[in-house]
Amino acid sequence: MSDRRSTGGTKLGLPTPADVVKPIALQRRTISFTGWRLAVLLGGLVALLSIVRIVTGAQQIDSAGTVAAAIGFAIPIGMAGLGGLWSERSGVVNIGLEGMMILGTWGAGYAGTLWGPWYGLIFGTLLGGLGAVVHAIATVTFGVDQIVSGVAINLLGLGVTQYLSALVWPNQPTQSSSIPPIPTFTLPGISDAMKDVADKGWFFVSDVASVLRAITFDVPYTTVIAVVLLPVTFFVLWRTSFGLRLRSCGEAPYAAESLGVNVYLHKYIAVIVSGFLAGFGGAVLATVLSGIYREGQTQGLGFIGLAAMIFGNWRVGGLAAGSLLFGYTQAIQLRSGEAVHSLLLVIVIGMVLLAAWQFYGRRVVPGVVSLVVAGLVFLWYARTDTLPDQVAYVTPYVATLLVLSLASQRLRMPAADGKPYIKGQDH
C-alpha cells in the first residue's frame, strides 16, 4: 500500500489560539448548577421524595425531624470536607482529617464537660489544628508521602485520645459525661406555621414546609457558624490575594515560587486551617449531635467529608451539596428503617429516569442495565417490609461509594494536588 500523499497546507493565516490542538486533557464538564438549573433540580428532588412519601406512607423520609438531623450530620461532614478543600487547594492531601476530627471530639468532651460547651468547641478546634501541624511538618517540610502521613495521623489521633481519656476519666475511659448543650434559636412565627403546613401531608408543599421548619426551629448556633464558614471560604480563596496564592500552590507551586510566593508558608496555613475545621467538625459532633464524647464516634465521617469534597469538585458549593446528601443518608439510617426501605423506591424511580435519559442519548446497553437494576431493587423493595438494621447501618457508606463511582470521572482536582514540593527544585 503506497503512502497517499496529502497535498498542501491550508493557506489561512496563522492559527488562532483556539485552533491549536489541545493534548488529551482531563475533561472539564463542570455543569454549573446555578440559577434556574439549580431550582429545577431541587424542585425535582423534593417532588420525588414527596411522591414516595405519599405512596409508601413513610413520613420520616423528609419530615422536619429528618431534615434537621440531615443538616445536623451535614455540619461535621461539611466541616471535614471544607478542611479537606483548604488543604487540597494548596496541594496537600489530608487523609488524616478523621484523626483530627477524633481529636476534636475529645477536646469538646474534655473542655465541654469541665467549662461549658463553647470552651469545648474551641478546645476541640485547637486540638484538631495541633494534629494538622504534625501532618504539615511531615508532608510539607519533610516531604513524606501525604497519604502515609495521613494514615499515621489517624493512628496517632486514636492513640492520643485513648491515652488522654484513660488519664482524665480513669473510671470510664471510653466516654465522657454529658456536655451541656449549645444554645439554639427558633424563628417564632414561621417555624410554627411551617409545622402546621408540614403536618398536613400535602404533596410538595408540605415537604417544602418541613425543610423550612427544620431550618427555623431549634437550630443550634454552631450550624450558623458552619454555614457562614462556607461563603467566607469562598471569598477568601477566590477573591483575595492570599487565596489566589494559596490556590496557586495547589496548581503550579513552582510557578508560584518563581513569582516570590512563599509556598511552604501557604501550605502550612492551609493544612492547619484544615485541622481547625476538622477539629471543629468533631467538636460539633460531640457537643451538638451526641452530647457526649464517645470513643469511635466519628465512624468514618471524616472520610465521608473527603468524599463530599471530591463530589463537589473541590468547590464550596458542590461541597455543601455533597455534605447535605451524605448527612441525609446518615440521618435517615438512624431515624427510621421504614424510611430507608422507602429510599429503595426513590432509587427505583431514579434508575428509571436515568434509563430514560440513556435511551434518549441512544446508549442502549447502559439503559437496559439501569432498567434491570431498577427492577431488581424494586423486587427487593416489594418483598420486604423493612430493612434490617445492619443494612441501614451501611447506607451512608454505600451511598458514598455510589456517589463517587458516578461522579469521579468528571471531576478535576487541583493540578499539583498530592505532589511533593521541594523549594528550588524546578519540575
Place this chain on the structure above:
Amino acid sequence: MVQLTGITKTFPGVRANYDIDIAVRRGTVHAIVGENGAGKSTLMKTLYGMHRPDSGTIAIDGKAVTLRSPSDAIALGVGMVHQHFQLADNFTVLENVILGDEPTAGGVIKLADARARIEKIGRDYRLSVDPDALVEDIGVGDRQRVEIIKVLFRGARTIILDEPTAVLVPQEVEQLFSALAELKREGLTVIFISHKLDEVLSVADEITVIRGGTTVATVLPSEVTARQLAELMVGSELPSPETRESTVTDVEVLGVEALSLVNDAGRVLLENIDLTIHKGEVVGIAGVEGNGQAELVETIMGMHTPTSGAVRLESEDITGWSTRRRREAGVGYIPEDRTRHGLLLEAPLWENRILGHQTQRPNAKGVLVDRKGAKADTQRIVEEYDVRTPSIDVMANALSGGNQQKLIVGREMSGNPRLLIAAHPTRGVDVGAQAAIWDLIRQARAAGLGVLLISADLDELIGLSDRIKVLLRGRLVADADPRTVTPEQLGSAMTGAGGGES
C-alpha cells in the same frame, strides 16, 4: 547597566558556573550563547535571585546588590521568562499575571484594575492576549506572551529570556523579535539565552559565549559568523547531522492507515493519518508542540486506542495490540521525556535496562527476572554506547542527561528492533552525546532499521531524515524533501501559513 562579575556556582558533583563576567548595557539586546549544559540557565537564575552564587558580585546600575529570592530581583526591575513556562493551566491569564503581585484593597483583589493594566501593557507593547482565557486553552506563542506580560506587569526594566525560541516556529520568532525591538525602543534591557546562532546574530546587539561554565568571549554580531560562534561554543569542530547516501529499501516496516484519535471531550487529536516507513528509512515529523506529535507516538506505541484506522507492523495488524506486545514484536521507543517515560530514576542502571523489555531475554527467563543476564547486558551497553558511569549499580538519577539518553538508546537498540520511534532524541543532551546519538541512528538506519523521528530541532530533522512530513492540528498537511527544503519553508508549513511540497 547590569554587571555580573566573577560568578561561581557549584551544585553537588557539578560546577555549573565558574568565574563568569558579563556586562550588559541599558537598552540593548544582549545574547548569551552556549551549548546545552554550558551553564547559561544557572547563571540567569542567579541573576533572578533563584539561587545565591558561591562567589562573585552582581551590580545593577552601578550599585552592588544581593538577591535572596526572586522577589528581590523583581523589586530591582529584573524579570525572567523561563524556558519551561511557569504557568498554572487551571488559572486564567489574568490570575497567572497578577499572582504574587496582586492589586488589592485590604487583601481583596481588584479585578477590574488588574484587567485594565494588562490590557494597557498589551496595547503598549503589542502583546495582546485575552485576560480571561484559561491558560490551558491557549497556544504556545500566546503563553509566551503571557510570560512576558507577567514580567512587564511588575515593572521590569531588565528582561531575561531563557531559550525563548525553542518552542516557536520561524514566523513566531519574527513576532517575538519585533516585540523585543519594541521593548528596546522603550528603553528596556533584554538578556537573551539561546543556542540558535542565526537567530542570535540577527537580533542581538552584543553576544557573550559561555563554554564549560565560564565566559569565553564577548563579541559584536557584526564581527563574527555563525560558524565562528559555534566553534567558540564548542571549542572544536562542530558535528553535523547530515546523512549521505540513501539506504531506503522498499520493504515496509510500519504502516499507519487512516488513523484517527478523538478524545473523550470530542477534541480531534489525530485525523486520518497515513504514513509508511520502510526498512532503512528515517521519516521525520515536523510540527509545533501540541499538534498531535505526542498523541501519534503514543498511539503507535499502543498507549491510546485509535478511534478509527489501523497500524501495521510489517504485515501484521497491530492496532489492537497492547504496548507490551508491540515492544516484544520489535518496536523500540525513545520517549520525549526520559525522566517521566523512559527511566526509573531511583532504580539502578541494570534495572533500567530491563525497563521496557521485561519479558524478553536477556532480562527475563520465563516469569523470572534474569538478574545476571540483565547486569551483563547493561555492562555491554555502557561500554558500547559510551555511557559515563562508575558502575551499573548507581541510580539513574545520578547520571547526566546525555548519559541517561545514551543508556536509553542503547537499551532500545538492543534486541534488534524493527522499528524505532525516537521522540526528540537529543533534547537536553550535550553536544558530544548528541553527535553520538545521531551516529547511532545513522548506523541503525544503514542496518535496515526503520525510524520515526519527531523533533523540534529543524536542523536535526532535515539532517537525519529521508522524508519529512508536517503535522498540523492532528493532520499530515505537507511533505518535504530534506535535500531541498529550508527551515523557513518547514516553519511555514508547521504553522499553516503556506505549505505543499518543496
Place this chain on the structure above:
Amino acid sequence: MRRFWLAVAAPALALVFAVAVTTIILQVSGHAPLQAYKDMWDYGTQPDSLVLTFNLSTTYYVAAVAVAIGFKMNLFNIGVDGQYRLAALFAAYVGGTINLPAPLHVAVILLVAMLVGALWAGVAAVLKNRRGVSEVISTIMLNYVATGILAYLLAEGRFGVLAQGSNNIGTPPIPASGQVPGIEVANLPGPFHGATSAIYGMVVVAVVVGVGYWWLLNRTRFGFDLRASGLSPTAATASGVDAKRMVLYVMLLSGAVAGLIGMPQLLGEAHTYNLDFPAGLGFTGIAIALLGRNSPVGIVFGALLWAFLDVSRQILDLEGVSKEIVTIMQGIAVLSVVIAYEVVRRYGIRAQQREVGRQLGTDEPVLVEAGA
C-alpha cells in the same frame, strides 16, 4: 554496604525518638518511665509472654505484608481490616459446616479465606479502574460495609449459633480436622523454655507468605512491573505495563493475603468466628508495613517489635500506668520512621550524585543538562 547502614539508621533513629518522647510524656504524667520500661521488659521476656509475642507477630506479619504489597505500588489498600474479618467469617463458617480429612479441611478453609479477601479487595480495584474512584476512600468505606455485613451474618439462623451458656454468637466450631496444632516449645532450651502455651502451627503460613512476597518482588517479572509502577507509573506504562491490570492483580493479591490474617488465630486457637475475634488487625498491619518500609525483612522486625510492645504493655495496668502510652509510642514511632526514611532517601540520592560526579569528572565540570 552503605545502603544497609542507611536502611537501618532511619528506623533506629525513629525508635530512639519515639522512646524519648514517650519518656517525657510519662514523666510529665507523674510516672517513672524507667520503672515502666523495666516492668515491661521483665514481663515481656517471660516464656509465656514470648510465645504470645511470637504468635501475635505471625498475625501481624501477614497483615503487614498484605498492606505492603499494595503500598509498594502506591496502591493504598486501607481495607485490609474489612477484608480479613469478612474472610475469617466465611472461612470459619465453611470450616464449621463441612467435614473433610485433615489436611484438605485446612486447605479449604485457607482457600475460602483468600478468595473472600481477594474478592472484597477486588471491588475497590474495579471501582478504581472503571470509575476512577480513589482506592483510599473506597477501601475505607468498604471496611464499614464489611462491618455491617458481618453484623448481619453473625446472627442466629444465618451464620451464627449461640454459644452455650453465654451471650456470644459464633460460627459453628471447626472440628479437629480443621484445626492446626501448635508447636510445643516448653521443653526446648532457650527463651521459650517452660512456656505453658504453644506456638501457632500457622507460623508456617507466615513464613511462606514472607518468602513468597520477597521472591515475587525481586525475582519475577510481575514483581518488577509492580515495583516499576510504584517508582514511576508513567515510565511503567511506556514500558508496556498495563496499569489497570496491575491495579486489579495487586489488589486481588493484597486481599488474598489479607484473608490469611485471621487464620493463625482461627485455626490455632479460636476455632470459631465470634464477637471476640480480634479486630483492628488491618490497621496494625498498615502501621507495621510503614515501620518496615514495605520490605519483607524490615516487616519481620517491625512485627516482632510491635507484638512485643502489645504483649508487655499489659503489665502496665498493674503499675497504674495507662497502657495507652504504648499506643502513643507506636504512633510516634510510625510517624518518625516515615519522616526518617524520607530524609535518608533524599540524602542518599544527593550523596550518590555527588559520588558519581566525583568519580567521573576530575577538573571537568559534569555538565548539567536541560537548560543549564
